[in-house]
Structures are given as structure tokens and as C-alpha cells.
Amino acid sequence: MKRSLVIGVFSAKGGVGKSLIASNLGAVFAERHKIPTVLVDLAAGLGGADLLLDVQPERTWAALLPVMDELMPQHLELAVTPHASGLHLLASPEVPDLHADMQRPTLEALLAALGQEYTLVLLDVPTGLGVLNVAAFHLADIRLVVMTPDAPALRATQRYVGGFAQSEKPVGLVLNQYGRGAPVNPKEIGEHINRPVYAVLPVDSSAVWANISYGKPCALKRRRGLGHALRRLASATLKAAKRNALWEYDSSSN
Numbered sequence: 001m002k003r004s005l006v007i008g009v010f011s012a013k014g015g016v017g018k019s020l021i022a023s024n025l026g027a028v029f030a031e032r033h034k035i036p037t038v039l040v041d042l043a044a045g046l047g048g049a050d051l052l053l054d055v056q057p058e059r060t061w062a063a064l065l066p067v068m069d070e071l072m073p074q075h076l077e078l079a080v081t082p083h084a085s086g087l088h089l090l091a092s093p094e095v096p097d098l099h100a101d102m103q104r105p106t107l108e109a110l111l112a113a114l115g116q117e118y119t120l121v122l123l124d125v126p127t128g129l130g131v132l133n134v135a136a137f138h139l140a141d142i143r144l145v146v147m148t149p150d151a152p153a154l155r156a157t158q159r160y161v162g163g164f165a166q167s168e169k170p171v172g173l174v175l176n177q178y179g180r181g182a183p184v185n186p187k188e189i190g191e192h193i194n195r196p197v198y199a200v201l202p203v204d205s206s207a208v209w210a211n212i213s214y215g216k217p218c219a220l221k222r223r224r225g226l227g228h229a230l231r232r233l234a235s236a237t238l239k240a241a242k243r244n245a246l247w248e249y250d251s252s253s254n
């Protein structure tokens with residue numbers, strides 16, 4: 001059975017930039033690296049990947065729940081929404097209750113089916129430590145844990161990552177919205193969490209504004225700033241996937 005690489009984007013605190021990062025990585029993998037990639041927005045009720053990509057999904061993964069035990073390529077083809085970059089989006093349903101139906105066995109079945117069709121599966125995972133979040137954390141091959149440089153995020157991330165301390169698979173800490181005046185720097189964060197910061201992404205309000213207003217991933221459109229940092233993160237994560245390690249990313253030149 002074919003199996004794809006599964007990269008999950010997680011966070012302990014909400015609103016730190018998971019969907020922005022996941023949608024941009026997906027667009028870069030698909031357009032620049034020509035890797036057949038699907039982005040699964042797991043945040044039922046609150047998902048935002050469709051907004052960031054400016055697509056209007058006709059179906060979501062809710063349509064797959066009744067056929068999860070017998071998923072065929074045709075089911076997936078009908079459920080995904082293509083983006084101009086070549087990325088496919090499996091959008092999140094509007095109904096929050098559906099999280100109860102998307103638990104570990106269902107997610108495993110979905111990943112197995114997607115593995116037949118795509119080389120890379122990106123998961124935009126809801127915040128925190130819910131059942132689906134924990135399942136996704138265990139099933140992902142690579143986990144990018146996003147945080148912002150502030151005390152509440154730092155403490156929550158320390159607890160979150162600490163809770164998965166036994167995990168043998170790579171965890172890469174991504175510090176997003178980092179800029180001048182941040183109360184902590186990447187080195188201090190690494191020391192506090194006992195894990196090096198894997199990548200630093202700058203505050204870049206104009207890139208994010210354009211991304212959200214026009215649905216054009218800034219990693220495909222912007223030469224500098226956040227766009228550049230996101231492209232670097234995409235390349236480094238692919239290289240790390242080959243080595244099964246995330247520690248050699250050099251964020252100093254971001």
C-alpha cells in the first residue's frame with residue numbers, strides 16, 4: 001500500500017498562524033516542488049484554509065464520513081477543492097459537532113486513502129489537546145508546532161510539547177510573528193522549552209493582508225519577509241523529512 005508523508009501543523013494556543021503556515025506550505029509544495037499535495041483542514045466549524053486560499057469548497061470531509069470504511073479515489077476526487085497552485089484542499093465542514101466523528105480510527109482511514117492519491121498530506125490541526133489533535137499528533141510523521149513570542153504561548157507550548165515528550169518522531173518548533181520588541185528571543189525560547197526553535201517567521205502584516213484579501217499565498221508571491229521565510233521552511237522541512245530529523249534548520253538568515 002502506498003503511503004504519503006504526513007506533516008501536521010499544531011499549536012497549544014489558538015490564532016498563532018497555523019492555517020496561514022499550512023496553506024502556504026501546501027501551495028509551495030504543490031507549485032514550486034511539484035509534489036502532489038493535499039491540505040486537510042481538520043478544524044470543523046472554525047476552519048480557515050479555504051478563506052486563505054480564496055476557494056469556495058462545494059464539499060468538505062463531512063461528505064466522506066459515511067463512506068470512510070470504503071473510501072475510493074472517486075470519493076476523494078469529489079470531496080477536494082483544487083487551488084491555482086495545484087494544491088488540493090479537503091476543507092473543514094461548518095458543523096463543529098463533526099469533531100466527534102473524526103477521531104483516530106476515522107483519521108487513520110482517511111490518511112490511508114489519501115496516501116494512495118497524494119505524495120504529501122498536510123494537516124491543519126485544531127488548537128489544543130482534544131482527541132483529534134492528539135490523534136493527529138501521533139499519526140503525523142513530522143509535527144510543526146507553531147507559537148508566538150509571548151509568555152502565554154511560551155508556557156502553553158512548553159506544556160504541550162512536554163506532554164508528548166516520549167514521542168520519537170520529529171517535532172519542529174516554529175516561532176511565528178517574531179519581530180523587534182518581542183519579549184523573548186528564539187534562543188531563550190529554545191532554552192525554556194528544552195528544544196531548539198526550528199524556524200523563525202517574521203511579523204509581516206502587509207504580506208498577510210494581501211494573502212487574505214486576494215487568496216494568493218504570500219510564499220508564492222513575495223520575494224522577501226514572510227513569503228521568503230515560508231519558502232525556506234518548506235524546503236527545509238522536505239529535506240528534514242528525508243533525514244527524519246528537524247534540528248539542522250538554520251533560522252539565522254531569515
Ligand SMILES: Nc1ncnc2c1ncn2[C@@H]1O[C@H](COP(=O)(O)OP(=O)(O)OP(=O)(O)O)[C@@H](O)[C@H]1O
Nearest residue numbers: 014015016017018019020127177202203204205208
Ligand atoms: N507572520 C505573521 N505576520 C502578521 N500577521 C500574522 C502572521 N501570522 C499570522 N498572522 C495573523 O494571525 C491571524 C491568525 O492566523 P491563522 O488563522 O493562520 O491562525 P491559526 O493558528 O490557524 O488560528 P486558529 O487557532 O483559530 O485555527 C491571521 O489572520 C493573521 O492576521
Ligand SMILES: [Mg+2]
Nearest residue numbers: 018019043048
Ligand atoms: Mg486555523
